[in-house]
Amino acid sequence: MYWAAATALLSHWRRHPVQLATLLLGLALATALWSGVQAINAEARASYGRAASVLDQNRLAQLVERDGDLISADRYALLRRDGWNVSPVIEGDVRFGRERIRLIGIDPLTMPPEGQSVETAEAQDLFDFLSPSGLLIVSPATAERLEGQTAMKLKISGQMPDGAAFADISIADRLLARNGGLSRLVVAPEQALDLGRLDQLAPGLTVRQAGDRPDVAQLTDSFHLNLTAFGFLAFAVGLFIVYAAIGLAFEQRRSTLRTLRALGLSLSAVTVTLMVEILVLALVAGLTGVVIGYGMASLLLPGVAATLRGLYGADVPGTLSLRPEWWATGLGMAIAGTMISSAQSLWRVRNMPLLATAQPRAWARASARSARFQLVAGLLLIAVALTLSFTGKGLAAGFGVLACLLLGAALLLPAILSGFLSIMQGRSSHPLAAWFWADTRQQLPGLSLALMALLLALAANVGVGTMVSSFRLTFVGWLDQRLAAELYVTARDEDEASRLRIWLMDRATTVLPIWNVEGEVLGETLQIYGVANDPTYRDHWPLLRGEKDVWDQIATGRGALVNEQLWRKKGVEIGDQLPLPGGWSVSIVGIYSDYGNPKGQVIIGIDKLAEHYPDVSRLRYGIRASPKAVPALKEQLTGEFRLPSENVVDQASLKQQSRGVFEQTFAVTGALNIFTLAVAGFAMFASLLTLSGIRLPQLAPVWSMGVTRRDLVAFEIARTLALWLATFIAALPVGLALAWVLLSIVNVEAFGWRLPMHVFPADWLQLGLVALAAAGLSILIPLRRLMAVGPSELLRTFANER
């Protein structure tokens, strides 16, 4: 019985292969985008977890100085003598030639086994590791980067995250010039019972509990939330296609369903058959989507890895592993999404009277009541978005504003378009023009889901595009200010640096030291830079606000500058005292913009830096010289000092590199934008294709009154373009509002900096042209269908017989 019923129902798809393809492809695309994004997120999170477990030993509790200072060797010795089973760790960034990596120095003899994620158990390895010349344990990719940059022996470990190295603690102490200062102490799980109290033995030390989330995971949360939001947006757009295709298929099969019921098939048997059919379709499309998603994620992951490195300094491998959790989730989403999209149709079938007639347009004809409901819901959501944007706080509020804004705008679109078409109809004096607008309005319910999807995709494009372009414009201007020196030189060691300083005295206008140390300030590990008292900074440094004599105060050591990130995150203000590592403090005298840096930063006078941190690395310099003299100077530096070309970089190259990093950072956003637009274009195509199948009875009367088929085709093109254009125009303010929310709320919460918003009409024009091309593509097949309609088919609309 079931098989006979299924045969009858499935025959519909045999007669409508394009409809079937639309449904499967729509669902597959939606699943692909969702599961692709989830694959990327899963890979990145696994990478953070691995890094935290291997590098930070975060599965064990640790002791750190409360004020962020280094732990002295004496304190460590005191704790050991008291019986505390703790192991010292020194960590920091170190430069090998042109490569900068994170170095973690451990003591393999005291480190508990739980903290030794990388094996040094073999006798030879341990011997090499502890030898004075040292051994660096690195990932294969880091080994490749360090090739030729260091004389130290390298051991490759597949467990090591990229961009980091393990070394013996004595090597790390030497390379990082710590003089016995320890970064933290790892606490072994097994401890003696009669230990002394920590606050008495080592006041100032605090316990960091095991299992704390890695810093980078917290930092990148907003980025992954962004990706998930994009993936969900695309998934929702894809579900519009599924909803439309399934709705039409159900309506078209109404007479078949009625016949099946009349022939004795029970209502539950019909419902079960339909549900099985939907499940099979969801499984086929879901599996296809997961496969496409995997391919898409593999393509996007290198870009995402670059973004995460550029924005947060997080290292994520560029290759994807097949994780069961994401493909199972992808398949689950496909099935759940299809069931949700079909729920209304299934409900209608269950409630359909036995003698109900087929109404191929009923699925598309929105009732006046539901249109009113949409309008009210849309207005309410916009009101919530407005309220939240002015009163809400935090990233969740930012995303709340985005969700309400986009959903509200999408719900309002049909009403706005209907109003616009109504006005156009009223203003048309020619009967064909009036018919054109009226007919377009009649098509609106059938197209509104696709148009809403299109609005979302276009608004996302305008919004994200405006944000990225505003960022680019600000970033380029900021780079011009920040990279004021004509040449940047990095010496290979301190001796070379001293010789360089002397050599440059006669050849450069000014030599600006670029020295920095790393330390914990206000509970956060950040960089402290020293600046010379020079007009380069006074004239160019991008200050957001500052006291009148800010540079004098820096020069005399009375003041410090903090970057925007630190200012916003810690809520510090000008005039506040800023405690710095080493037990001294300085007054905040200004705040500067520091785009692209995820962490806080402090600038003090160079003399103070050298005074408080005498071991500061003095390898990097900015050189001011006449631009004309730069090429010769560069040549001399590489010639006389035999410096590698990477160690002598001119301003233009550095700016080019920075812009390159910037463009790569946002490449993934661009790719996701294009994918979303493609799905929306497909939704439009699916809707137009569906409508084209029921257009003849609407067009035939006009044709019979003397309008040629060619003119009707032209009207169909004009109709599609008019709707796309109107949606595009509606998407502009939504996109700009989106950009404002991204720049003023989300970015500030996520990255810690606020950017001025600029508008780029040329970009809109470009997007408009892309949308136009997509509109052209979406109507191509429906139009071909219409053009192929012969008079005999049109006549069938009028004739019952010949």
Next chain:
Amino acid sequence: MLLSLRNVSKTYATPEGKIEVLKGIDFDLPAAQSVALTGESGSGKSTLLHLVAGLDQPDSGQILVAGRDIAGLGDRGRAAYRRSDVGLIFQQFNLIPSLDVAANISFHARLAGRQDTTWETQLIETLGLTSLMRRYPEQLSGGQQQRVAIARTLAARPALVLADEPTGNLDETTGDTVLGLMLSLTKSSGAALLMVTHSPRLALMLDGSVLLRSGRIA
């Protein structure tokens, strides 16, 4: 003579083979006359009407309307002919669903460039449509829709009105009322009427009738 058909033939290709629907039809219709076209199902009545309406082309023969052969016209020429010279009334009404009654009624006349609001008002009143002007086709009954279709056709003042089973979808009482109105208004507009019908009773209400049998005039 307003309409003359000379040796008109039409064949359709079907999966089962070619079907010769019309076999050398000769027929004349004077101006301001009404003629019923009767015959069994499949005799070729609707095909003949579609050829005269310029909706389809004959395989051979001439269709002369006011002395002009429309059989040889191209797509644009036939579209212009439909716009200006004929009015069509169908069994399924074929109103434009996106336009209200008022816009539907004036649509053809405006398309033909000869809207006459006095005549339109007269038609609307006579057909009892005054209270329905702001409604849409889906909000009307079958009889109301057919009255709107008649008003739309006659408002354009065509010289030739072609009707294909105009009362086929209506009950007998409503059908008789609608047909009565159509005949009197066609007469008063001075148009000729060629109406396809199955019903000998309705055929008797017209000036004359022609019987088609197996593609030939009997």
